[in-house]
Every structure is written in C-alpha cells, then in structure tokens.
Amino acid sequence: MKSPLISAAILLGGVFAFLKFILPLFTAPLPASLIYLYLAIVLSGIMIFGTMSAGGLEAFMGPIYRFISGEIDGPTKMARILVLIVFPLLVGWQTYTKLAPSELPPAENRTIHPAPPGEFVGLANPYPTNESTIQEGKGIYAANCSPCHGPNFDGKGSAALGFNPPPANFADPGTIAQLQESYLFWRIKKGGVGLPIEGMPWKSAMPRWEHELTDEKIWKVIIGEYDGAGQSPRTWEEED
Numbered sequence: 401m402k403s404p405l406i407s408a409a410i411l412l413g414g415v416f417a418f419l420k421f422i423l424p425l426f427t428a429p430l431p432a433s434l435i436y437l438y439l440a441i442v443l444s445g446i447m448i449f450g451t452m453s454a455g456g457l458e459a460f461m462g463p464i465y466r467f468i469s470g471e472i473d474g475p476t477k478m479a480r481i482l483v484l485i486v487f488p489l490l491v492g493w494q495t496y497t498k499l500a501p502s503e504l505p506p507a508e509n510r511t512i513h514p515a516p517p518g519e520f521v522g523l524a525n526p527y528p529t530n531e532s533t534i535q536e537g538k539g540i541y542a543a544n545c546s547p548c549h550g551p552n553f554d555g556k557g558s559a560a561l562g563f564n565p566p567p568a569n570f571a572d573p574g575t576i577a578q579l580q581e582s583y584l585f586w587r588i589k590k591g592g593v594g595l596p597i598e599g600m601p602w603k604s605a606m607p608r609w610e611h612e613l614t615d616e617k618i619w620k621v622i623i624g625e626y627d628g629a630g631q632s633p634r635t636w637e638e639e640d
C-alpha cells in the first residue's frame with residue numbers, strides 16, 4: 401500500500417497546481433494569500449481524514465515522528481540532520497529579509513497628469529506663434545526655467561539632479577506633446593503646490609509662477625517651450 405503521506409503530498413501538490421496554473425486559464429488569477437489559505441484548508445482536511453482511526457494515525461504520523469526523532473538509520477539520518485540545520489536557517493533568513501530596513505525608495509505611483517481645475521480647461525493662448533513671441537518666450541524660459549528644465553528643454557538643467565520627481569523633459573513625447581496649452585498654463589501658474597490631492601504624494605519642486613510672471617509672460621513662455629522642444633500642443637479640433 402502506498403504511504404498516506406505520499407498521497408497527501410500528491411493531493412496538496414495537485415490542488416496547488418490547479419489553483420495556480422489551471423484556474424487562471426479560465427478566470428482572473430488568485431492572489432497568493434488566497435491560494436495559501438485554500439491549501440491550509442485542504443491540509444487540515446487531509447489531517448482530519450488521515451488521523452481518524454488509530455491505524456491511520458500511525459500510518460500518517462509515524463514516519464514524521466520517526467524522521468524527527470531520528471529513529472531511522474541510513475541515508476534518512478543525513479537528510480534529517482540537513483533538514484534540522486537548513487530549516488531554522490531558512491526561517492532566520494526569511495525573518496531577517498522581512499525586517500531589515502531597505503535602502504530602496506518606497507514605490508510611489510503618482511498621477512503624472514491629474515485633471516486641471518475647471519477654470520483652466522479649454523483656455524486658448526491669446527498670443528500668436530511667430531518669430532517675436534517665440535524669441536520672447538525663449539528669453540523668459542532661459543531666465544526662469546532652464547536651471548531645472550535644461551537649456552535644451554530636456555529636463556537636464558544644472559539644478560535638475562536634486563529633484564524627485566525630476567523636472568519634466570519637454571522633448572519627451574510623454575510630457576507637453578500630450579497636453580493642451582491651457583494645461584501648461586495651469587501647471588506654470590500654480591506649480592507643484594497647485595496639484596490636486598489625487599496626485600499625492602507630490603513633492604514637486606515646480607515653482608508657482610503666478611507672482612513672478614504675468615499671464616502674458618506665461619502664455620509666451622509656453623510658445624517658446626513648444627518651439628524649443630520641437631513639439632506642438634495637443635488640440636482637440638484636429639481630432640475631429
């Protein structure tokens with residue numbers, strides 16, 4: 401007769417394989433904690449079934465008892481010593497890695513482009529894009545923005561390294577190319593402190609420019625920014 405221990409191990413392995421690999425083919429995968437909960441339930445069922453009769457108890461627990469107490473000779477004896485050394489080491493290592501402080505920064509998932517407040521939605525730039533507004537805008541940019549956003553509009557200004565999140569790279573298709581001018585107007589006017597609560601945790605160094613720059617200068621720096629970065633603002637009209 402097969403040892404009940406082996407049948408129990410096969411049953412547990414089968415249930416695990418089913419939950420882990422077969423079930424996800426049909427529905428969403430189960431979280432690991434749930435899989436272990438189910439396995440614990442199956443294991444207690446097996447224990448109850450295996451230990452119901454006196455004979456069953458001996459067949460089930462006997463080998464475990466003899467293994468731990470060292471009543472068997474031969475290769476099993478070596479295995480026992482190995483298990484008794486390796487198991488506490490594993491538990492110790494696991495506890496250590498759980499408790500040891502890590503140097504990695506905590507994972508943050510911030511909303512990079514949260515919705516702007518209503519009063520900024522749909523504003524249009526009152527200034528035309530031409531040689532003079534571009535030059536004026538680039539001048540404002542060079543004086544105020546390039547230390548962080550970089551003289552090449554790529555987010556690599558001399559002060560950029562000190563900030564996390566880093567200053568936006570305007571040449572990257574993921575920043576201003578995706579945004580409307582009204583969105584930039586809001587971000588430049590209100591800065592990092594103007595970001596809504598859904599964008600938390602914000603530790604944005606982006607200054608609030610509303611006291612430094614007039615609305616006119618903000619609209620012009622936007623023109624200079626798009627030109628310098630080689631991008632154009634997103635418009636809804638074009639998508640019709």
Ligand code: HEC
Binds near residue numbers: 563609
């Ligand atoms: C002290 C450094 C610093 C300065 C100076 C600065 N910025 Fe920023 N800026 C940042 C940082 C950091 C971010 C990224 C975090 C965020 O979005 O708030 C950012 C983000 C932005 C964004 C948002 C881009 C996006 O994809 O959402 C715009 C637009 C912007 N800055 C424009 C400007 C303009 C224009 C100026 C000059 C008038 C300026 N910044 C000056 C640090 C700075």
